[in-house]
Amino acid sequence: MIRWLIAVALGLLAAWFAYGRSVGTARSPQSALTWLLALLRGAAVTVVAALLLSAPLGRATPRAPLVAIDVSASWRRAVGDESTYVRTWRQQLADSVFAGLPGDAPVVFVGDSLRDASTTDAAQLTPQDLSTRLRPAVDRAASLGRSLVLVTDGEVDDADALSEAPPGSRVLRLAHAPRRDVGLADLAVPVSATGADTIAIAATVAAGGVATPDGTLHIRLDGTEVATAAVPALAPYANTRIAIPVVVPRGDRTAIVQAVLDIASDVELRNDTLTVAMDVGDKPTAVFVSTAPDIDVREVLTVLRGALDVPTRAYLRIAPNVWRVEGSLAPISEAEVKVRAAAAGMLIVHGDTAWRPAPSASATTARALWVPAPPTQIARAGELTRTPEWYAAAAPPSPLMAALSALPFDSLPPVTLAGPAQGTETVLTMRLGKRGDAQPAIATREAGGTRTVVISGSGYAGWSLRAGRNRDAFTALWGAIFDWVSAGRGDLRAARPVPGVQRAGEPVMWRRGGADSVVPVRLARRASAGASRDSVAVRFGTRYEATSAMIPAGVYDVQAAGGASVLVVNASREWVPRAPGVQAGPLARGVAGSDAPRLADAGWPFVLALLLLCAEWLARRAAGQR
Template identity: 75%
Template sequence: MIRWLLAVALGLLAAWLAYGRAGGVSRGRLSLQEGLLATLRAAAVTVVAALLLGAPRGAARPRAPLVAIDASASWRRAVGDESTFVKAWRAQLADSVLRAVDSDAPIVLVGDSLRDENADRATQLIPTDGASRVRPAVDRAASLGRSLVLVSDGEVDDADALADAPPGSRLVQLARAPRIDVGVADLVLPSSATAGDTLAAAVTLAAGAVATPDGSLVVRLDDADVARVPVPALAPFASTRITVPAIVPRGDRTMLVQVRLDVAGDAEPRNDTLTVAVDVGDRPSAVFVSTAPDIDVREVLSVLRGALDVPTRAYFRVAPNVWRVEGSLQPVNEAEVKARAAAAGLLIIHGDTAWRPTASRSVSAARAFWVPAPPTEIARAGDLTRTPEWYAAGAPPSPLMAALAALPFDSLPPVTLAGPARGADTVLAMQLGKRGVAQPAIATTEAGGTRTAVISGSGYAGWSLRAGRSREAFTALWGAIFDWLSAGRGDLRAARPVSGVVRAGEPVRWRRGGTDSIVTVRLTRRGSPASAGDSLALRFGARFEVVSTVLPPGVYDVTAEGGASVLVVNASREWVPRTPVAAAGPLARGTAGADAPRLADAGWPFVLALLLLCAEWMARRVAGQR
């Protein structure tokens, strides 16, 4: 309306300037002929101004909503006859949604990606996506100023995105008959184990919308069933966690651990199994011994377990001849600690480095000796004391230089050294107060196949506690040390998959084992010809973990420099039952944006303006005016 008022005002002003000021105003009135000319001029200028100002040519109409169809595979979970369900699902989609919205409404598919679609192809859709992400659709609707009509089963990965839906948005659910369904949601295992050890498989089970009867859970190691335990009945959308122990058979290999669920009447077999690869060897795991435990030990242990991803045992001496097991703090005899330390493939001794285990059975085992700084003396009255502050000065040439060269040395907090670290190669050098000659704080030695690291000082945990780049530097430093030491344990693989459950539709995480920043691995799916394998370049840079693209379900043999590994990709998480997080109905209050048709979008206003100007010109000629 404002644009039309401005256009009319401009038209009247133009008519007054052309005819009123020069003629009729001085006489007090306009003649009939001058009035006609002024009217034509006002009408022509008004139409032209309305076109230039973008004035509307009708009432505003609400914008057609953005229709987003969830194309995730969870629609097809536990439906019985899948072909019949898909046919009925398509009919509901066409009748309940596509015919109920404006024909001009844009249509997109969401799931593992956002892509445009049209109504004809949407009615032939088969939901197969391995994820249910709706954030891209919410952002697209907001950017277009439209409301969102989301067609979903309510199982959304990023439910918080629905809180940002534009006004007038709503969620539509299509009818689906519930059936008995219980699936394996998760499986927790260590990435490696020692032959003869007891492996504890922690299995999480989840039920669907219908209560389930009793069943059983089977644990399979490679090709043999080794354990079967009962599974209790579950209420709708309930979950339970079951721990199943199994003894690892002898043999140095990569073992496939599979759990299988047997429940009577279960309608969905694709979520009844879950498989994880576990490295099995005769070499023992890592052992951390501290005779002076402090906060440094806690932070470094978290990196040790994350970097090596192997079972790590830690023992603390909390008083003379008093030892505790880290975590549970259960008492343990020093003789047992020495026996465990002697059998370790990687041994870290913190505190009193004169402490030694019994005679080691593994001459090639890796060792790390960490000497903490002595406590600062308590100041007496009238004295001023200041803890000597040592700052990281750089990473000299060493086997770990490539991994540490990018550390932000200028911004790292200080530590307190216990003296220069002795070793063949200096890994990290430090300066007192950022002045003077740099002293080695961490050094390494490799001789006769045995790798040894010497660490001096305390306060490294300050890097981790500061967070940000300091924490990343802390993780990079200790991860590089432990990865280098782990090569002395026989794990020479340049890259390997990160342990844990890997599912279709999710990126695969890789961990670097060597110092190369770019590693090429070859993936060959079991059951396919060797020539069908694909090569994958992993670019680590200064990081120790990267992610690669998603892979279809299957067991893959991975070949990389230094050794091989196994990657198991399980069925998508969309097949696992879960509680819907969104219900049918409005997502956001308010009304959708509206659009009015613009005058410039039609052709007749241009013709009308031209006719009015021509009529005025002809009338002026008849009146004898130029």
């Protein structure tokens, strides 16, 4: 309407400028002719202005909404007879959704991806996507200027995307009667373990929309049951975490750890099993000994176990001749610590670097000697501090230069050096107060096939305790140090799967183990009748972790440069019971986009404007005007 008002105002203004001052007050043929000319001029300008402003020609009608149908496999979870349910579900779509929508409403399927569809496609559809991502549908509706009608069971992966749905959008839930269902949502297993060690395995059990009775959780290692635990009764949509101690059998291998639920009357069996891979070694490949434990020890142990993925035991001396096992704080004798340190492939000594393992055992092949700074003197009256602050300056040429050259030296927190690090090659230099000569803080040496790194100072944990680039620098520094020290026995695989539960429908996470930015990986699926094999190029770039395309569920043997590993892909998360994250009803208030016929789309307004201008010209000629 506003466009027409503007067009009429322009027409009246044009008529007044052309003839307003010439119109007399007396009724005469000349005055009447002037009124006629003004009327023709105003009408012609009004039509032309309306054409230029794209004024509407009729009443606006709302645009048909974009219908997005969730086609994830969660529709078919815990429904009993799937074929019967799918037929009923298709009929519900036809009766409850399509029957009340305009015939020109566009239809799309949402799940793993966004696909254009039609009502005919929906009538033949079986929901089987392995995820539910709504963001593409929201973006499509916004770009088309249409409201969104989402048909879902309420279980979506990115419900927050609906907060940006266009005005007039709404959700339709076609919920079915809930049935008893309980499944495994997560399984926490150590990345690696040593034979004969006791490890803790934790499983998260989740219930569906109906309360579940007591049950049993079975833990299997390489197909052999090694432990069981009771599962308590759960309320609807409740979950619980169950921790089970397990003794790892000896043997150097990649073990397959499997958790299996046994619950009476559980109608869905596809979510009762979770499997992960775990590296098992016959001896501890890394032993960390600290005679002066501090926060640096805690943070570096986290990197050692995470960056290298190797079994690590740590022992702490908390008083003279008083030793404790890190983690459990169980007492242990110094003699036993020396025996275990002598059997390690890599030994890290923090504190008194003169400490040595048992002399009768075989020598270790790699060592890291870390000399912490002495306790800081107490500041005297009038002094702000007496702590010397050393700042990272540079990474000189060394075997670790490639990994350390990108450290943000200008923003790293200070540390306190214990003196220059003694070695043949300097890895990292520091300056006191960012001034003066650079002193070696970390150095390496190699003799007789034994690699040794010497670390000086305390306070490196300050890098890790700050988020962002500082924490990344801490991980890069210590990961590079331990990678180099353990090169004789460490993990040299160019790429390996990131530990944890991997599910179908999700990108596969890979962790970098070499210098190559692009690593070719070969996958061979076990127990495959057709000996399924595939190749993947994992593109790391400058990152430590990267992803590749999702693959079907199964156990895969992975072969990359430097060694082999095992990748386990479990059933999709769509099979795990969870509370609906989206409720039926309107999503956003307001009116959806509308369409109205435009004046410029018709041909007759152009002819009318031309006729009005011609009529005005003829009338002016008849009145003796130009």
